[in-house]
Amino acid sequence: MAELITNIGGLRMKNPVMTASGTYGYGEEFADFIDISKIGGIIVKGTTIAHREGNPYPRMAETPSGMLNAVGLQNKGVDYFIDNIYPRIKDIDTNMIVNVSGSTIDDYVATAEKINALDKIPAIELNISCPNVKQGGMAFGTDCKSAQSVVEAVRKVYGKTLIVKLSPNVTNIAEIALAVEAGGADSVSLINTLMGMAINAEKRKPVLSTVTGGLSGACVKPIALRMVWQVAKAVKVPVIGLGGISSATDAIEFLLAGATAVEIGTANFIDPTITIKVAEGINEYLDRHGFKSVSEIVGALEC
Amino acid sequence: MRKYLLDLIVSSNERLNNNYILMKLTSQETLPEMRPGQFVEIKVEGAPSTYLRRPISIHFVDKKANELWLLIQIVGDGTKKLAELKSGDTLNVMLPLGNGFGLPEGGQKELLLVGGGVGIAPLLQLGAELKAAGYSPKFLLGARSAKDLLQLDEFGKYGELFMTTEDGSMGEKGFVTNHSVLKNVKFDKIFTCGPTPMMKAVAAYASAENIDCEVSLENTMACGLGACLCCVTDTKEGHKCVCTDGPVFNIKDLKWQN
Structure with missing residues (x-):
């Protein structure tokens, strides 16, 4: 049994396997299938300062080896989270991490400040990369200056582990990662979804109500892997890799490319037990190759 | 209701006509309790364009035979693949999902x-x-x-x-x-x-x-568990998940979309 304990900017995890925001609800939805406390970290649904209804239906289109979504950050707002959801999930014995999103810097700061006060939330993931909201979100994540500003502002009010989730919808993701690191991020996670589109030819109409949406699933893995590799070479803070991870081998590829931990997203929809299988599979790989700790394979790609 | 992820065995898969199959699934264990109107999510293997599970209504539960019946319309690659399955094949099924129909109350007879x-x-x-x-x-x-x-x-x-x-x-x-x-x-x-x-x-x-x-309702969905929020319908209380708050809704709660 190799050592799976992983450290992300001061956040200690039982293993490097986390769940991606928006694909795992608040964790409870999966508790019938597995012991969710065995997951390294659960990143809950994107939370905003105020209630958001999200985008109209249809919000999803299946694509070859993937899917497009246009949920648009539907959530009941941070106060509802604190009063109603936090009490239910705070004692789950793993890192419960809140994904924080907003339309303005003030929104991000106010939400992060409120989450900072919650004892059992050891980290936030700042979402500056949602492609499905008209204002904010991805706008912050596609420009170095705005990315750095929002992270600096949140850093001032947020004392615990600050992860920043990056958008792949940029020309040079390493530049954005460096800006975010300079702004005070403890870690970066990447990639959020890729902007895509689906068309119903018979009806001559877009499939999604918002025309465009975010692409995820196995089809995005090569892009995600390349970006994680580029970012891990550029920054000093730990990188969390995600994008199409559907097996332990996929996760190991991200670790080799330089990720310290991984998030599993769309694959949770196909196999609600995938997180545990990936953690076990990483352990099996480490044993088989004679590694004592998962940290030994982080960035161990030979090229 | 507790949800399960089970490998069920195809006991029969009958082609009813060009477009429909009646698939009966069984298990060595007693099948879980299921309510009418609930559904299952099936993992389809070997259909390249089929990435997500397929949500299928529970057609009938034959408790004596320990069989779950699914009436499936052949629409795309996923359901085409399901139509090819033979007795003895296994199928990974997540069940039971959704709320199901409400039973009549207050003297409702007809x-x-x-x-x-x-x-x-x-x-x-x-x-x-x-x-x-x-x-x-x-x-x-x-x-x-x-x-x-x-x-x-x-x-x-x-x-x-x-x-x-x-x-x-x-x-x-x-x-x-x-x-x-x-x-x-x-x-x-x-x-x-x-x-x-x-x-x-x-x-x-x-x-x-x-x-x-x-x-x-039959909105397109991904997770079936209320996690992804893709399958929502607009109700008088805002967007609700068809997979967990539904699929059955009372019309007095819905705002129908065009």
């Missing part, structure tokens, strides 16, 4: 179950449970033509059958909402599942006649 197309599927189990609870449900089933009216012998075991076909080849010619049974009987509750235009017409009829009415 019950009408209206189905169209593959939407007839959940009405068989509902009819069976209503009959077992002492009701005499009536089924009103609509289709394009006689060959598309499926499982009539099964439905007939649990209640009186009324039918419409668009070409008049069986039952009354026209749509379900034109059937004479609606004029001849004063119903207390209507349950419906089928194409959206049909359900909207049934809901409009029920509203006009002040009849309690539940509809089972």
Whole structure:
């Protein structure tokens, strides 16, 4: 049994396997299938300062080896989270991490400040990369200056582990990662979804109500892997890799490319037990190759 | 209700016509409790364009035989692959999902179950449970033509059958909402599942006649667990997940979309 304990900017995890925001609800939805406390970290649904209804239906289109979504950050707002959801999930014995999103810097700061006060939330993931909201979100994540500003502002009010989730919808993701690191991020996670589109030819109409949406699933893995590799070479803070991870081998590829931990997203929809299988599979790989700790394979790609 | 992820064994997979299969699944263990109107999510192997699980209504649960019946319309690659499965094959199934139909209450006696197309599927189990609870449900089933009216012998075991076909080849010619049974009987509750235009017409009829009415929605979905929020429908209380808050909704709670 190799050592799976992983450290992300001061956040200690039982293993490097986390769940991606928006694909795992608040964790409870999966508790019938597995012991969710065995997951390294659960990143809950994107939370905003105020209630958001999200985008109209249809919000999803299946694509070859993937899917497009246009949920648009539907959530009941941070106060509802604190009063109603936090009490239910705070004692789950793993890192419960809140994904924080907003339309303005003030929104991000106010939400992060409120989450900072919650004892059992050891980290936030700042979402500056949602492609499905008209204002904010991805706008912050596609420009170095705005990315750095929002992270600096949140850093001032947020004392615990600050992860920043990056958008792949940029020309040079390493530049954005460096800006975010300079702004005070403890870690970066990447990639959020890729902007895509689906068309119903018979009806001559877009499939999604918002025309465009975010692409995820196995089809995005090569892009995600390349970006994680580029970012891990550029920054000093730990990188969390995600994008199409559907097996332990996929996760190991991200670790080799330089990720310290991984998030599993769309694959949770196909196999609600995938997180545990990936953690076990990483352990099996480490044993088989004679590694004592998962940290030994982080960035161990030979090229 | 607790949800399970099970490898079920195909006990039979019968082609009913060009477009439909009746698949019966079993397990060495006793199948979990399932309510009428709930659904399952099936993992389809070996269909390249099929990435997500396929949500399929529970058609019938044969407790004696420990069998789950699924009535499946062949639409795309995923369902085509399901049609190729043979007895003895295994299928990974997540079940039971969703809320299911509400049982009649407050002296509701005259019950009408209206189905169209593959939407007839959940009405068989509902009819069976209503009959077992002492009701005499009536089924009103609509289709394009006689060959598309499926499982009539099964439905007939649990209640009186009324039918419409668009070409008049069986039952009354026209749509379900034109059937004479609606004029001849004063119903207390209507349950419906089928194409959206049909359900909207049934809901409009029920509203006009002040009849309690539940509809089972079929929005495209991903997780089936209320995690991804993809399958929402607009209700008077905002967006709700069809997979967990539904698939069955009372029409008084819905804001129908165009």
